[in-house]
Amino acid sequence: MEVPKRFDPGAVEKRWREFWLKSGSFTAKPESGKVPYCIVIPPPNITGRLHAGHALNATLQDILIRWRRMQGRDTLWLPGTDHAGIATQMVVERELQKEGKSRHALGREAFLERVWAWKAEHGDAIVEQLQRLGASCDWSRLRFTLDDGLSQAVREVFVRLFEEGLIYRDKAIVNWCPQCRTALSDLEVVHREVAGKLYHLNYPVKGTAQHITVATTRPETMLGDTAVAIHPADERYRGLVGKTVILPILQREIPIIADEAVDRTFGTGAVKVTPAHDPNDFAMARRHNLPAVVILDESARTTPEAGPYAGMDRYACRKKLVTDLSAAGILAKVEDHPHAVGRCHRCDTVVEPMLSDQWFVRMVPLAREALAAVEDSRIRFIPDNRKNDYFEWMRNIHDWCISRQLWWGHRIPAWTCASCGRLIVARQDPASCPSCGQASLVQDPDVLDTWFSSALWPFSTLGWPEQTPDLARYYPNSVLVTAYDILFFWVARMIMMGLKFMGRPPFEQVYFNGLVRDEKGRKMSKTRGNTVDPLDLMDRFGTDALRFTLAAMASPGADTVLDLKRVEGYQAFGTKIWNAARFVLLNLPEGTEATKPEFRASSANLSITDRWIISRVNAVSREVDQALEQFRYDEAASTLYHFVWHEFCDWYIEMVKPSLIGDARDTLEGRRSRAILLRVLDRALRLLHPFMPFLTEEIWQRLPHEGETLVLVDYPHYREEEEDSDAEKEVGFLIAAVTKLRNLRAESNLPAGLKLEALFHTDLSRPRRIVESHAATLCTLARLSAFRFVAEIPGDLAAARGVIPGLEMALPLAGVQDPHEERRRLEREMEKAQKELAGLEAKLANESFTGRAPQDVVAKVREASRELRERIEKLSRAASELPLAGLSSGPE
């Protein structure tokens, strides 16, 4: 079979992707009788393109799913997308704008048709991109938050919460985005520090020559002032409470009131009260029955209530007002005042606190249960320090504003009767008013926050409110994998809704992956232009390389820096695996021989080297399993990387080469080596498959194999009987000997190609036996022409000398190397060893150490120091016996 030197990801990935999809390998098998394992995907926006964060998140889920599937679980990874109210509406509105149209001109119905059309065309782009990543979702169960079933779930939840009084409608100050023209929840507002100013304004007190000075960051809101408030215990203003202030400009008469909420230490201690434009003021106004004057409209322009300032943008108004107030002597002073300003997380416009009618969810009762579920570990967070954030937020929770003044989304199932005014909230659209029987019902124009439907995702996707078999089987989900930045947006709300409507938490574990940052550690953002396109990386380095990088960099709780050099490195890893496989294949001329039962079944008659590599791959199986069990993708990845590259390739393959060439080919050992090569490669491919699905499938299919696809074969598990510490020790010794010989050669600048005869000396039988039984391997790997054991290494021999525990060695270098050079080399080595020894001996001399430290620690230190002493002694003898022409003729 022709095997190219390099793996070509492009063609291979496409082929397997199609094969997997066609074969139904990813489909859940509810009737299988296997233990279910379910993950629902955090649904990406239909407007989105796959970014590095998705790639990370999906890769981590896919690793879990593929791993569990191979372990024999009935896996369901349920995919889907999110309708993303504001984002999608914005995209389509922009499109309309280019055509010179507006959604208002189009009308609600036509606009929605247009959005659906957009969705049909672009909404699945991200799904295809996830498939390119190799995501083994059950695509037959793909869901969308606006699907009929999911919309039914939304309605059911809304109605039930309303009936229980957990959803209510109220007039309140909400976060309003003047650009998006909708209310936002607290979470959708991002705060950013700005270098603001604090303006001090003198308000004249009626009937006196006095004035009272208020301080504000937003002077334009003075047009909506309906009171001035001071703290009841504030001596400075004691006499003023109950008096009237003449509001400058508008000349409105407003009262001076006393309220506990006023902070005496801030500003002047007197605060202007603008009920329609500040949440605190609104609350205060309720306590004091103050009117609210709305001076800003939905686009944050001043209303007719602003009098001479009507019809202006809020900032233009501020500017003019400040000028005018200053001219009028009202502006007492202006101080620098840095403070945080809230902005719309979608469009970055400064949010305006606005008085309006909105729908809210009463959160405290829902939070109680949600808090308990995490407190008592029915839900476990990984890493669990995220619990602190969760608890903190839950304990200080505010009601959730869920109505949005948009068209794209779940319409609020509430109607008002135009004739009797009754409010109707219903599962089915009502035909007439249950109170007065009139048919003139007007549905609430608003839609729900997209996160309201996302909160139902773990059960709405499984068919709820219908009691489907999927729901019974896959709820609760096994684990949720998501980025920590949506802990409150999504995770917390899913927990509340899951507990409320299913009576059980939606998942057992939540793994929080980090955010992906660029090479400089900055958060990726489109505006910064530092985004890395994962699709581009897949094209350049292969999907497997990208996936492996993401896994290797995913350490719990930490953000991930996506370094291209790293991706490149793991691409090389893929090539390495590919070539190891190539080597194995090239050595299997018949291709089938090694699959004969005699080579697969028993471990009898294996060589020490074979036993060693089997013991190692077995240990690796256990380590990978344990790592994944704890979501330590990074550890699993590095364990596999190290094993495949530095144990299997660097040592095992090199060690068996002598038995695969020439006459050795057809010996029992040769055949056995081929069988073991195949067996270990097969194990490695299985272990690697969840990380690098394409490459491993491609290779596996080329090897003799049973089964249709690697996706569905068993994941290797640890077997006690394969653990072989004797073999590990023996090969460990062999490796140490080879390494030392190579080191001597390199340090003495001996030509790499020159074959040498080594001299060995030992007083022990074991090292000798090991060396002799691995003679061919040792000679090949250390490039020796031969070796022999001697009773003593002659002192006058010109040679590079080395010592490892249990073995002294010498590489004769007659005429090749200067003895002075060799002496300096030995001295350098001794110096190092001396330093190390000094540290150990200081410890051993310390009685509190030998007395108090655990005995095994002391024993280890003793053993180490004994070995060091022995080595130094041997090195020193070797150095002193060197045949130097003159005494101490070295440069020193």
Next chain:
RNA sequence: AGGCGCGUAGCUCAGGGGGAGAGCACUUCCCUGACACGGAAGGGGUCAGCGGUUCAAAUCCGCUCGCGCCUACCA
């Protein structure tokens, strides 16, 4: 203002009370019949600073400095 996290080799990061690690980069040698996206051998770190606990601290505790992030209705 609170809370959380981080500061370890040139870079990106693991580790987490008893011999400082990985990958990349770097140096030297090698195109050896799987692989030069390769092989072999190396160099490189007062583990941010100060103090404490301990026989032993990069690791635990406290403080300081620097950097992130989250939460917060102080006008």
